Amino acid sequence: MTATDDLRAEHEGILSMLEILRAITTSIRKGVAVPVEQLEGILDFLKVFADKCHHGKEEDILFPALERAGVPREGGPIGVMLHEHTLGRRHIRDMGAALSGSSGLQAFVSPADAYVELLTQHIAKENNVLFPMAERLLGVPALTGMHEEFERLEVERIGLGRHEAFHRLLDDLAARYLAA
Ligand SMILES: [Fe+2]
Ligand SMILES: [Fe+2]
Numbered sequence: 001m002t003a004t005d006d007l008r009a010e011h012e013g014i015l016s017m018l019e020i021l022r023a024i025t026t027s028i029r030k031g032v033a034v035p036v037e038q039l040e041g042i043l044d045f046l047k048v049f050a051d052k053c054h055h056g057k058e059e060d061i062l063f064p065a066l067e068r069a070g071v072p073r074e075g076g077p078i079g080v081m082l083h084e085h086t087l088g089r090r091h092i093r094d095m096g097a098a099l100s101g102s103s104g105l106q107a108f109v110s111p112a113d114a115y116v117e118l119l120t121q122h123i124a125k126e127n128n129v130l131f132p133m134a135e136r137l138l139g140v141p142a143l144t145g146m147h148e149e150f151e152r153l154e155v156e157r158i159g160l161g162r163h164e165a166f167h168r169l170l171d172d173l174a175a176r177y178l179a180a
Contacts, residue, residue: 003062003146004131010054011123016170016178017045018116023177025109025116038176039099039108041169046092046115049166053158055085057150058126062134065146069137077130084122091115 021042024034063078071078094111101107135143154163 001147002135002140002143003057003150004134004143006147006150007054007057007062008127008131010049011127013167013170014050014054014119015123016174017042017050018119020170020173020177021112022116025112027177028105028109034105036099036105038173039095039105042173043092043095043099045166045169046095048158048162050119051085051089051092053154053163055088056157057153059085061146061149061153065138065142066134071133071137077125077133081122081126081130084118088115088118088122091118 024039024042028034059082063073063081066078067073073079073082091111091114095108095115098105098107098111138146
């Protein structure tokens with residue numbers, strides 16, 4: 001397994017959660033009551049699995065390796081990816097504020113839609129542009145070694161077993177919202 005294979009596999013998990021989120025915002029817009037605990041579970045997934053762990057692997061390990069291989073941080077794909085991670089954090093914060101605020105679930109819809117749109121495009125750019133570039137510049141042996149660094153980061157940042165728990169959450173929500 002290489003580092004980019006691992007990130008692509010995580011993208012699949014994140015894309016499934018985005019699809020669930022899209023189904024949920026459609027329901028909220030129609031006035032369907034969605035349990036707040038489910039939205040909190042999704043936010044936890046986005047904060048911990050997508051941001052802390054997945055974006056952490058990219059920002060702290062992959063991007064610095066690309067910089068060392070000569071890709072500039074500013075004015076190129078790395079700068080764009082970092083900027084989009086920052087925008088994503090802002091949308092996550094706004095979704096959290098909507099859940100703890102008094103204006104009701106409708107306030108959750110707009111940052112959630114913006115997040116889904118942003119991350120869908122972001123993942124496509126990484127899969128189609130950034131990762132092929134990393135594979136060309138760094139090669140399979142270095143990316144295989146990098147995957148071991150990823151495993152260590154995952155254990156340190158989110159702890160053993162957490163990854164599996166997030167996949168179970170994903171399966172539960174998918175069965176509920178994507179079955180039809
Ligand atoms: Fe990213
Ligand atoms: Fe990514």
